[in-house]
Amino acid sequence: MPVGADPILPTDFLNADPAQAQLGQLLFYDKILSGNRNISCATCHHHDLASGDGLSLGIGEGGVGLGPDRVAGDIIKRVPRNAPALWNLGHRDVDVLFHDGRLEVSDIYGNGFNSPAQEWLPQGLDNILAAQALFPLVAQFEMAGNLGENDVVGALHDRIDAPWPILAKRVRIIPEYGALFVDAFDHIDSPDQITIVEIANAIAAFEITEWQSFDSPYDAYLAGTPLPEAAERGRQIFFGAGACSSCHSGPLFSDQDFHALSLPAFGPGRTRVHDPIPRDVGRMGKTNLLQDAYRFRTPSLRNVALTAPYGHNGAFATLDAMIRHHLDPLTSRDNWPHDQAQLPLAPWLEPIDFAIQSDEMEMERQRNHLDITPLTLTDQDIDDLVAFLQALTGETALYRPLGAPESVPSGLPVD
Incomplete structure (x- = not known):
């Protein structure tokens, strides 16, 4: 093998259930997971923008539109950092995330991760991507919204984990989501059992399978x-x-x-x-x-x-x-x-x-x-x-297995 070369193999990625990945695709694009129901994970990590947003500093809560055409609306401040791309984050070598590494694989708090939620991060998250998926949901200027605007951000000011049950309830009371979770998760027999953990695990399954790329000229x-x-x-x-x-x-x-x-x-x-x-x-x-x-x-x-x-x-x-x-x-x-x-x-x-x-x-x-x-x-x-x-660009980088859905179960618009 050439000097300095390190290939990626399909077996290098975390396991992900296909049914959970398909469910995660919908959740990734569904604005139901934001405090004001106006922004999704995909708003800052979109297929059309190679899993980013094309901006130096993102426009989260309060913005309108997508990517470089996004309008600031009435935002209070910009997102402080660049939205990182999602390529190959499901690789088994990845054990730290965010620009400052504030999420790491660790058992310091007994839940598998050293994270901003410390001991309040829920048990049962499948991997570091599932843990990561929870934090934009409780970031005021990313997805939660400003104080006084909704119950999610209100709960956030009590404790970091308080909004997650609110968001989980929003999802599980939608009949289509309820049925999809029952089909995708063996331990879910009825929609009332759905928690933020299953939501995060589904989003992670989607990210693991969707953003694999190792077919470049390199x-x-x-x-x-x-x-x-x-x-x-x-x-x-x-x-x-x-x-x-x-x-x-x-x-x-x-x-x-x-x-x-x-x-x-x-x-x-x-x-x-x-x-x-x-x-x-x-x-x-x-x-x-x-x-x-x-x-x-x-x-x-x-x-x-x-x-x-x-x-x-x-x-x-x-x-x-x-x-x-x-x-x-x-x-x-x-x-x-x-x-x-x-x-x-x-x-x-x-x-x-x-x-x-x-x-x-x-x-x-x-x-x-x-x-x-x-x-x-x-x-x-x-x-x-x-x-x-x-030459590190994958030949099929712009052609993803699932892509963006045309609609989501909440009925909210898809970016």
Whole structure:
């Protein structure tokens, strides 16, 4: 096998029941799971947008439309981070999720996961994707809604797990869903037994099967078919002088670790109760360890050419720009133009979109946390790297097994 090569095999993925996956497809697109019944999982992870939303920072609760055409409506703030793509998250190597890794496989709380819900995360979740599916539902600016708007967000302000039974009841009282759950889950004999656990497990089954992708030109190369010349030159740089594989390693092209790249800062930040400054301290927000400050999880590069913009906050609109940032992060940061950020127009938010950049001390802190060493590559080298990254795009990436449903059991509109 070629040096540096790591293939993906069908057996590398978690098991997923087909009937549960078909049910999960409907739930993934059904706005019944949002506080105000106006946004679904698919709104930010859509088939038409390669499982993302095409925005730097998403527009969650209060927005209208899809992807780059989404209108901000009357939102209070933007979603603080870029919506990550879902490709191959059902791979057995994946044991940590979210940009800051705040969800990990662990038995610290006796439920299989170290998560923001701690001991209140319910028992019985099949895998980390099922656990992950629960948290956008209880994120105020993503799917829950604003205080006073609905019973879901009201319950959320009591305790993080309080909204999940409300959402489960919404689903199980719909006759079509009730019948589908009885058919898909052996332990469900009647709709009244449906809980948020079965809902999350069904969504996870859908994500596991729907977003598998390992039929790219690179995969063909691993089987003996040469890459195009530019992509082959890029492959050699990627695994050689470019040192890209030091972080983007393994079959998913991710070490699943956390690194500080000193990306340009903007947006509302991921503030904390004791830290209201509009900044994002990354992994430190989970661990509270200073050495984790401004470090973010290494993303997978499979299908990366389809999932712009790039970075934990979507700071760069193209692969070329993102590569150039890696080569000289601090110069890139200093010269970064605001129009690189893909942000739907929201005039009332513009005064704060880039406010953090006026905080000189905070900017210096971020500059001082950097885990990559500047590197010199030619323009041709960069073009070749882009060609290699494009060779990680699956031949059938845009043709998914189930796709988007035409309708959902709740009767709510499908994006």
